[in-house]
Amino acid sequence: MALTKASQCSLPEGATPISKRAKQGEGSVPHRRGVGLKELSAHLGLSPTTVSRVLNHAGGAFRIAPDTQKRVREAAAHFNYEPNAFARGLRQRRSFTIGVMVPEISEGYAATVLGGIEDALLQEEFFYFVVSHRHRPDLLEAYPRLLLSRSVEGIIAVDTPVLEDLRVPVVAVSGHSSRNHVARIEIDHLTAVTLALRHLYDLGHRRIAFIKGQTFSSDTRVRWDAIRRACSTLRLRLDPELVVQLEGTAPGSEPGFAATQKLLARGVRFTALFAFNDASAIGAIAAMHDAGVHVPRDVSVIGFDDIAAAATVHPSLTTVRQPLRQMGQTAASHLLKLIRSGSREADQRSVQISPTFVKRHSTAKVAG
Amino acid sequence: MALTKASQCSLPEGATPISKRAKQGEGSVPHRRGVGLKELSAHLGLSPTTVSRVLNHAGGAFRIAPDTQKRVREAAAHFNYEPNAFARGLRQRRSFTIGVMVPEISEGYAATVLGGIEDALLQEEFFYFVVSHRHRPDLLEAYPRLLLSRSVEGIIAVDTPVLEDLRVPVVAVSGHSSRNHVARIEIDHLTAVTLALRHLYDLGHRRIAFIKGQTFSSDTRVRWDAIRRACSTLRLRLDPELVVQLEGTAPGSEPGFAATQKLLARGVRFTALFAFNDASAIGAIAAMHDAGVHVPRDVSVIGFDDIAAAATVHPSLTTVRQPLRQMGQTAASHLLKLIRSGSREADQRSVQISPTFVKRHSTAKVAG
DNA sequence: CGGCAAAGCCAAAACGTTTTACTGCTCTGG
DNA sequence: CCAGAGCAGTAAAACGTTTTGGCTTTGCCG
Numbered sequence: 056m057a058l059t060k061a062s063q064c065s066l067p068e069g070a071t072p073i074s075k076r077a078k079q080g081e082g083s084v085p086h087r088r089g090v091g092l093k094e095l096s097a098h099l100g101l102s103p104t105t106v107s108r109v110l111n112h113a114g115g116a117f118r119i120a121p122d123t124q125k126r127v128r129e130a131a132a133h134f135n136y137e138p139n140a141f142a143r144g145l146r147q148r149r150s151f152t153i154g155v156m157v158p159e160i161s162e163g164y165a166a167t168v169l170g171g172i173e174d175a176l177l178q179e180e181f182f183y184f185v186v187s188h189r190h191r192p193d194l195l196e197a198y199p200r201l202l203l204s205r206s207v208e209g210i211i212a213v214d215t216p217v218l219e220d221l222r223v224p225v226v227a228v229s230g231h232s233s234r235n236h237v238a239r240i241e242i243d244h245l246t247a248v249t250l251a252l253r254h255l256y257d258l259g260h261r262r263i264a265f266i267k268g269q270t271f272s273s274d275t276r277v278r279w280d281a282i283r284r285a286c287s288t289l290r291l292r293l294d295p296e297l298v299v300q301l302e303g304t305a306p307g308s309e310p311g312f313a314a315t316q317k318l319l320a321r322g323v324r325f326t327a328l329f330a331f332n333d334a335s336a337i338g339a340i341a342a343m344h345d346a347g348v349h350v351p352r353d354v355s356v357i358g359f360d361d362i363a364a365a366a367t368v369h370p371s372l373t374t375v376r377q378p379l380r381q382m383g384q385t386a387a388s389h390l391l392k393l394i395r396s397g398s399r400e401a402d403q404r405s406v407q408i409s410p411t412f413v414k415r416h417s418t419a420k421v422a423g
Numbered sequence: 424m425a426l427t428k429a430s431q432c433s434l435p436e437g438a439t440p441i442s443k444r445a446k447q448g449e450g451s452v453p454h455r456r457g458v459g460l461k462e463l464s465a466h467l468g469l470s471p472t473t474v475s476r477v478l479n480h481a482g483g484a485f486r487i488a489p490d491t492q493k494r495v496r497e498a499a500a501h502f503n504y505e506p507n508a509f510a511r512g513l514r515q516r517r518s519f520t521i522g523v524m525v526p527e528i529s530e531g532y533a534a535t536v537l538g539g540i541e542d543a544l545l546q547e548e549f550f551y552f553v554v555s556h557r558h559r560p561d562l563l564e565a566y567p568r569l570l571l572s573r574s575v576e577g578i579i580a581v582d583t584p585v586l587e588d589l590r591v592p593v594v595a596v597s598g599h600s601s602r603n604h605v606a607r608i609e610i611d612h613l614t615a616v617t618l619a620l621r622h623l624y625d626l627g628h629r630r631i632a633f634i635k636g637q638t639f640s641s642d643t644r645v646r647w648d649a650i651r652r653a654c655s656t657l658r659l660r661l662d663p664e665l666v667v668q669l670e671g672t673a674p675g676s677e678p679g680f681a682a683t684q685k686l687l688a689r690g691v692r693f694t695a696l697f698a699f700n701d702a703s704a705i706g707a708i709a710a711m712h713d714a715g716v717h718v719p720r721d722v723s724v725i726g727f728d729d730i731a732a733a734a735t736v737h738p739s740l741t742t743v744r745q746p747l748r749q750m751g752q753t754a755a756s757h758l759l760k761l762i763r764s765g766s767r768e769a770d771q772r773s774v775q776i777s778p779t780f781v782k783r784h785s786t787a788k789v790a791g
Numbered sequence: 792c793g794g795c796a797a798a799g800c801c802a803a804a805a806c807g808t809t810t811t812a813c814t815g816c817t818c819t820g821g
Numbered sequence: 822c823c824a825g826a827g828c829a830g831t832a833a834a835a836c837g838t839t840t841t842g843g844c845t846t847t848g849c850c851g
Contacts, residue, residue, distance in 0.1 A: 102801045137572035141513040142837035161538030170529030204505035369737030510807035
């Protein structure tokens, strides 16, 4: 077998991390803090009110003398004053923090989306908590509540079903056709698959095999619906004998490898394969290599996502790029808009993102 | 050129996100909250004190009647009570939160370490903030302070220099030989490079080229020192003509590609190449491929890290695995220990993690 | 010279917990 | 019958801000 995969992931599966925090008073001396508003105002001979106003409201609104403002600001800078986030949050009832739920942070998909989220958030001095639920039902249920108890002002669910009705705005990236108060950011699946299938069609392919996603992946169904529609538009036959489904939660290319072996074992002829994602496409190429099937001479392969590895495998992978980083950015700025407007209801239920097609070397004209 | 790389990263480079939050009172209605301690205790006909005690200290310590405890717990569950994290944090002066600084969250290296950190943290109901500094000096300076102002109880710096002396415990993963109050989690570089070089030695290689890391990468120097020592132990000659350095901050395999082209252009013969990391090794293979040099027949290539792509490139990459996930776990539990003990000073300055060697198909016996 | 507006600031309440320091009651032994 | 000890809880302060609703002083106009 071509892929040497060694498990790098070593999370302790047995222990359940979600339990009431018991006996927390044991150790842990609080660390020394910086100066507070009180010290600062005492030193200035002013009231905390005044200092607070200068530092927050940029002053003028409350008729503070300009040179007082200057004095305050200088002292604050000098003592390195940073307001205590807890006290501020408690009073204002705002946290400037959101929560992000992902299946597993160490996978490229989630990490890339997070990069985009961060781009948008840090502009506004928002921070974010990340939690990985690993498709475990107990975590899927517990995490939203834990996030809420930490006063997040909104939640982004990346490829994650939203089970309960939360009391903050929620934006889903590639999420299920979920609860109706959730705004969705998703790729335009129909355009995406049409790009791929038309490419194959133009190269002369007519017998095309498909790898469907795992049942728990939220994109599986919509993508498949799109494929069916695109096929009928292009008058391509969709042969059930040429469809296999990914199975298991193993990360990486393993499931695609197994699925392709199953497909090849059926002995039905095909000239192209459209995989559910790049990871499975890479597994498919490996399986075909093992079976003596040459890519792209005998079979063309198309992936989906355009993960980093797509450019480095051999042959490099023709694929449909999902602009994950941009989707993260969009999700975050959308959520910020909802937070600012104070309403959980989105004006748009769903934002469609355009995919781009990336031609590399795993596809070729059909032989003969 | 073999690698088709398209820039996916689209962060707005110009804008500086770090600025005092001005005029925050504009919009943003606070959302409705759940029940508070007061409502709960009123409903039970008890004082907030009693309810708080039952829910926190697991009761017995304060002589609360067992059935009162039961009543309280049931009511809390029924009303879905979650204590307000701000109020609690304000009073207790604890946040149960740490900060993690990484160069860029969307890269596999950081994401994998974060996975390990999360494993360890969520056991203890700690949450974490992530910030990506992208090697920008302004962010490197601002982020630690922003994290502190959010009352993190500790900081993990992943491949990130720690400039200032912070007032919380800090653990560095692969960090610079940094400030002396910082505990370091790092791989045993000498063992790591010895594994790789001995492998090459045993295959008969004597003329070995090296790709050094970028100057800003914290591992570059220690790794190189280790290489020098290992070479002298193995009586291998270290020819300056066979050493190139990665340049630029471009992610992925591009820098390795460029460096290898430079190396080949020198026209000095070598039979093996030890790259700084897998990404550059992948670039190196591509450059050699373009130059008509066959890997591993003409030149053997060894990478470092064992990122996911290492198993899927062609030929699959022989490499030294850095157990990143485990390093993250270790860093987090170490930090938790420091937090609990209340001292910033670590009992051990540095924890060494053992690498493992992964033999794949990019290395072979030197051609007779 | 009295009244009134504006300028410049402040006292105290509020946010929702945890923690410190008590209180009232019921036994029980002397 | 009373002192003291246990029991089951409560009142109020504290955490560090922001916000509400003032208050005093000065200058100017009539």
